[in-house]
Amino acid sequence: MPIALTPEQSALSDAVRKFGARHAPTDRTRKTFDDLAAGVVPQWWNELVAAGFHAVHLPEQVGGQGGDLADTACVIEAAAQLPLPGPLLSTVTAGAVALLAATSPAAESLLRDLAHGVTAAVVLPSDVGLNAVPTDGGWRVTGVSPVVLGACAAQRILAAAHTDDGGLLWFVADAGAVITEPECGTDLTTDVGRVRFEECRVAPDHLLTGVDAETARCTVAALTSCAAAGTIRWCVDAVTEHLRTREQFGKKIGAFQALQHRAAELLISSELATAAAWDAVRSADESAEQHTIAAATAVLMAAAPAPDLVLDTLTMFGAIGFTWEHDLHLHWRRAIALAASLGPATRWSRRLGELTRTTARDVTVRLGDADPVFRAYVREVLDRAVALRNDGPRYQGDYEQFATGDQRSAIADAGLIAPHYPAPWGLDATPRQQLIVDEEFARRPQLVRPSLGISEWIVPSLINAADPEVRDRLVPPTLRGELTWCQLFSEPSAGSDLAALTTRAVKVDGGWKINGHKIWTSSAQHAHFGALLARTDPDARKHRGIGYFVVDMRSEGVEVQPIRQATGDAHFNEVFLTDVFVPDEMLVGEPTGGWGLAIATMAQERVAIGNYVHNDRAGALRALAATPGPDQDAALRALGGIDAYSGAIKALGVRETLRLLDGQHAGPASSIAKVATAAMLRRTFEATLQLTGETALLQDTEPPVVAPYLHLPAELVGGGTREIQLNIIAQMVLGLPRG
Template sequence: MSIALSDEHEELAASLRKWAASLDALDAVRAAEGDADARFDTVWTAVEEMGVASIAVPESTGGGGGSLLDQAVALEACAYELVPGGLLGAAVGAIVTGRPGRHAVQAHPGGVLWDGGTAGVAPGVIGIDLSARHAATGEGVVLDESGRRTAVTLGAAEASGIARWCLDTAVEYAKVREQFGRPIGSFQAIKHLCAEMLETAEAVTAAAWDAACAADGDEEQWAFAVDVALATCFSGAVEVAKSCIQVLGGIGFTYEHDAHFYLRRAVSLRGLVGSGDEAAARLTAAAVAGVRRRVDVDLGGLDEPLRHDVRATAERIAALPEEERRAALVECGYQTPHWPAPYGLGADPVTQVVIDQELGRAGVTRPDLVIAGWAVPTILQHGTDAQRERFVRPSLLGDLTWCQLFSEPGSGSDLASLRTRATRVEGGWSLKGQKVWSSVAERADWAICLARTDAEVPQHKGITYFLVDMRSEGIDVRPLREITGEALFNEVFLDDVFVPDDCVVAEPGDGWRLARTTLANERVAMASARLGKSVERAVELAAAGLDPAGSARVGHAVALATVCGLLGVRTTLRALGGHGPGAESSVAKLLGVRSRQTSSALVVDLQGDAVATVGAIERDTPGISADVWEMLNTRCLSIAGGTTQILRNVAGERILGLPR
């Protein structure tokens, strides 16, 4: 995905990319090799005619009258084609002066330097970026804080364009380049490398987008968003460019291939905008002071017909005693508004967002459905009327607790290889096998269970989806102690457990399809302003004082957690625009796992040698004991629900289109 989310911005980006491609920009860069005075005049004439650098300049002074986000979309598109000649400097200078012109920006110990005029564009020095010329002397004026933020924001947009080109180039090459008789993209190592590039590119894009969006709002929020971008985008673009060359192999190391020009631009941008570690340290200070990124969504007036009634309902629920709120949420459909009536409202994305906003405003928190949140949608979509009547409402009310019996000792991510058997008996089925990693199985009322009902067909076609009464004879639940010392999971042994026919969901053999079910009307939600448990704990430790290196580490954790939230916001905005989920929704889990694991490890690391003498490790004991528990417990996140490695395979194949 690109910075552009709206139809208007997508059209702008597509138009400018097509135009930029027609300039044959890299031909101009190659032709100017060794020419320190090259101004790329032919390209620049086209840039001026298109008004690309002055999109955010007021119309009254000859500009396009657009926003900083409009300008960011344009610069990302042009960076994708590596338009030369200082477009970034021209755009920043035009915004600073309020009029179109050809300006330059450059690195300076005092901050980002602006030349203040039109003369310093080609001062005679060829740097690492062969598509630009930068001054060797610090002549000019250092941008004020608003100008610095503008430069970082638009530089981040260029970084996003670079990362996008590098990702696309690597993926396309991996699809067609063959080694050992197969496309290299079918090899897991290449697939994972491309998926990691996708993760980083999505993070870069989300942070760049948010910095541009925040410019029209609160100054404190813009400063925070810009520092997230500075801590994320520029090193991210460098890493994606490096990985692109790695995927390309020897051809990527040649001067003839374009990849090195993108790496050069990324490295130059990173040097231009300032230190990512310093930005991270500022994020830590801001977080300690209570600042969090809050993204306001403009619903375009579509919320106005809904807002009054939703607010009244939310306030009515908030006025109830705590023990009565769950039933009230279920009764009015606010517990699961995206589910179809009568269990939800079949709510569209706008309605879902309004309900979330008003419940949050009223201080009402929805109960977590846990495994019921996976089981009930399958019953809703594929079950019988009797099954829906029997299970849905009691599950919503919390009267039924569910567990999941999917994974087996020999079938983790490779779920299709499961060995639990279901044999036909009078009136139903007899299940025999072993399940593992089943949380709350020791107290669950019911389980969703996959078992093999046909061994004569391909693995994924012979699986059936069962609803199992956990009080049935033949079920043996054994606690499974984890690395935390606790037993959150269980092994479950099924010894000729009878399941009646009315507890089969859909038809025998449909289990694989059902296991992947989500409701067509997906849940839409805005991200919380909180940074996550361990990142908030790291901020708490930072408040007590850290050295500069420690402060930077906390700030990078703040930046990553913020980006994870931004991915969710972008997914919601796509839904509000009538589009299906993009790459953000798939990448969010991978980056979210990384955020939780690295931040929990950081919290422990920040406490130094105290970790060696910690006593009993308990999650409910404040301080380092709970911190160590959290660090150990989060190790499961890259395993549960599909390992990170398997999810990267899926991302590589389903999002990037790499071959199996």
Template sequence: MPVALTADQTALAEAVSGFADRHSTREYTRANTDRLAAGELPSCWADLVALGLPGVHLPEEVGGQGGTLDEIAVVLAEAGRALLPGPLLPSVLTSTIVASSKSGAPVEDALRRFAAGGTGATIAPDHGVRAADTGLTGATGPVLGAASAEVFLVAAGTRWFLVERATEGVRVEARAGSDLGRDLGVVRLQDVAATELDGIDAEYAEAVATAFMAAEAAGVIRWCSDTATEYVKARKQFGRPVGAFQAVQHRTAQLLITSELATSAAWDAVRGLADDAAQRTHAVAGAAIITLGRAVHAAVECLGLHGAIGFTWEHDLHLYWRRAISLAGLGGSAEYWERRLGEVALDGPRNFAVPLPETDSTFRDWVSEILDRAAALDNPNPSKIGDHDSANTGPRRTLLADAGLVSPPMPKPWGIEAGPLEQLILQDEYDRHGIAQPGMGIGQWVVPIVLQRGTPEQLARLAAPALRGEEIWCQLMSEPEAGSDVASLSLRATRDGGGWRLNGQKIWTTLAHRSDWGLLLARTDSEAERHRGLTMFLVDMHGEGVTVRPITQSSGNAEFNEVFFDDAYVPDDMVLGEVGQGWALTLETLAQERLFIGGVRDPGHNARLVGIVEREEYAGSRENALRALGRISARGAAISAMNLRETIRRLDGHGIGPATSISKAAASMLHTDAAAAALELIGPAAALNEQDSEVVQHELDIPTWVIGGGTLEIQLNTIATFVMGLPRK
């Protein structure tokens, strides 16, 4: 998915992409590396300016396009994907920082110049330029765009100045850079006269530069992912596309995950420029870690998937690799950003509030009135799946179930056929009223298919108790010899009068020992092909012939079970759907999660690490502890940003995208790494029994998270074949 979200942003991205194609930007870079390094503007610069691209974000009164920073981020991301040569990035970030000043006429004059195609570069405070009565003095390290710049924005301590390139005492030495499409230079200043600008905040300036570099890096990473995917589809070895080999599929899927997280983090960084200082740091530091910090890795992964061909001068890959190296170097060290993010994460997570485009308050008012009544009631009866208000039963839960607010996307009267916006308003109102949104555990994904496909008689018997939390459901899919390959299951259902006899075993069934009903897939036709001859049954878990044996996990908990069926009888009226159509219903069941949409919540990994830092339970240094917190926080925020983008797309009327599958895989990896980070931090305390160490307890419970929803390998298979279109054979 590109940085662009809206239709206008997509059109803008297409304009940049079309511009790059017309001007053969990569070919131009190859042929003109020396000229570009010397600061000569590319031949397409005038056309770029004519399109208004350098001024997309600048006000119309100074000749700009009157757009937002989100829109210039789209331009930069597409510039990175197309590898546009020249000083677009340094000029755009310089004009954006200048625009934050309140110095009136000098600022307006500078912005007019930038909108008209003027070039600029920013010299940040860490270059050590000094301001004195005689002017600015100092020598910089490498500055992006310095050789092509007509004007410099220079920081001297806490003060900021505009410096004309032609001013006496300014000397620029072009330096050959790793990026062959842009110039780099060292600037020497000696008693240089300059125009001081007021109101520029150094941290904001750093944030702008980092966010904009991340946007361009996201485009570079996207090119790496797209190019690798197309290559493994076309390249053949041993008579078939290399993309059909599972190892290649997994590696390519991992690269797509890297790209999606990088895009989401960069988008959030630009979005975060308008936030307060702490939230801005959250967003920008996350992008520095997830996007700038992964750009070189993405290029190397792209090379690995190409093999030797990607290591040649003729292939475009090295041009992107070089740009990734340059951006990562200029963006600052990972250690610096991890520590910065760790410090702000101690005070709370990144805010991912969902913007709700409400035009009519009727629905919200209706929900609020119901929740007002619900708030006066309680749920005094503990649930079998946990004593917490979201699961407990009582008058409050009954009221909410009868109103259709337990499974809101479902058809009436069980739900309210809520779309994405209505679901988010519901969540917002639940939060505002201080009421836990009711859940059904595993039933959250099982019960909706019963509501959609059940007969009137089945619904009359099963729907209300499930929604009220009075009866608990489980899902009986996996078998000892089938695992994730559901289509190969062997539990048999044979005809017996007006019903069916079940014989076989299910395993890894979550909460089966506490469930009243189960949704079970069984083979009713042994002669049919794998995906045919399967039927879905509604099974009474307390019925004769059903034996549930809890499986004690390494953590000591027993949430999973093996379930044995010994001539267990299921009447015909408890078949869900048609006999032989169980596979189609299975796919519908697995897709139920995608009907639900919710606000982007904190993944929860930060809290454990924050506690370790605040209680000073880390075995090493506080610096290392903060860095670990920063690393994990960045990844959790990138996943949340991806989910927020998907939510915004859904609110804008788009169909369901691939973000759910990608987010699941990314979350699985994060669960494992976050638990490992906590273990590493506590050092010798990890030797304690899990009863004395919550961190150890959590580590031993990791399989619940990374296997229960399908192993990472299965998730990567799904992404590779269903999202990326890689061949299955």
């Protein structure tokens, strides 16, 4: 998915790509490298200005298009995919920073100039940058800027200089008032240079007031990250096309699993980069703290990793990708320059760690007063529920979310356990209404939201395909927590290849007789029923001859044996089925239609596990980051990197939610989030173990270190291993050929 979410934004991105293909094809850009390095504005700049692409985010009253930063992000991303040469990014960034200034003649004048096509660049404050001293009637600025993208092409310089009292002076200088010193830049599609201020006089009407340095830096970082996300997106498209068409050993190389997995991992990195960059630009109107968290996340997930991701793309192309004639090195060079322009990544990770040690990124989708009638109903139900109690048994363990009693029954009977289920079990809730339910539960922290546990992945199949009598008998008590379930899918000899199961279901008078062996079955020891897959037709195709059964776990012939894990606990089980009789009515759907129901169940599981990112696993790392000492700095940087990763996954979820709210179909976010969450968990525990040292000698500590780490395999394997998920992404999302 690109940054664009709305149809209007998609149309804008398409228009930029068409403009670039028409005016700046890569072969033409290659002929202008010397001119671009010298700061010569491309010949088509006036046409770009006429189209308004450079001024999408500028107010209409100064000649802009009246859009917001998210709209402009679509332009920047699309331009980077081409790549469109010249000073577009630096000029757009200058406009975005100028918009931070309070109303002043200098800000309005600059914005009007930019809207009419004047080019610009931003010089952010730096430790060894510019200095300003007051003079009669103004200020005098001296010093040399760091290397700045777009400095040579800029007709206006928006800069910040240090004053003697420790403050910052933001001002606008004409290019003629400074000396621009071109440098030999890494990025061949734009110029770089230093700006020398020699006793540069700045009049009062050239001063900008109200610009916060941190906000300006984050704004630049957000837009630069959007360009990096566009570069990574180009890599995904280019390498996918290469893998689909290139042949070796008589077959398309995209059928080789190793390359499929690498391409899928590149797509995952691209989706996270895009989500993080989008979140950074949309956070511009939020608090300074939230803006910084989002911007730092974008730097660490888009800009900083971009060079290595392009390099990885190059290796998938092979030697051809390393040639001067191939376009890949232009994107590689641009990725390096974009990352370098934002400074060392370690500074961003440390800053992020400092903030997220105590503050999380707020990714709440705010709905305002949407659907007031539905919200009033939810409030009324939950207010009544608060006054009730749960004093019944907890069949799935001693957890509040599994408690049974009057409170849970009231919530279940009102359709709020799973509001997206169809009535009468749910409320047929739309995505927007589901978010309203989430909000109202969150507003009542004293009310623990009930969970369906494993049955969350099973009930949809019962509602959609079970015999009506069975459905009506089993679903309501399941919602009330009075019936618990297990999932009898995995088998010792099948592994992740679920369709390779050998458990047999043979038709007998009045039902089916089932024999087989299931493994890794969570909660089987206290489940009332199990959802079971068994082969009903051994002669049918692998995925066709499978039935989906509901098994009473108290039936004769069902034997449950616990499997003790490395933790010492026994959360999983083996289940042996010997001549287990299952009545006809307990077959869900058609005798050979179980595979489709199983896929739906596994999809439900992937969504649930993808949401585990909202559970913080970095408690020990946060504690270390808060403790002064020799390891604090390393802990802060590690924490920042981990929270950047989890923040990007959260942003990915928000984008998918907004797409659903807009009426669009669900995308591949759940599979992507599953793999990304597993990678984030691995990173979290790796950093935790490396930094906590001898604490890991003890299994039980506070905060816990080893105990949650020993539970990690269950999360990495549950819902499909990483390799299986990468296969799905490569073949179903990227469209690569099967091996």
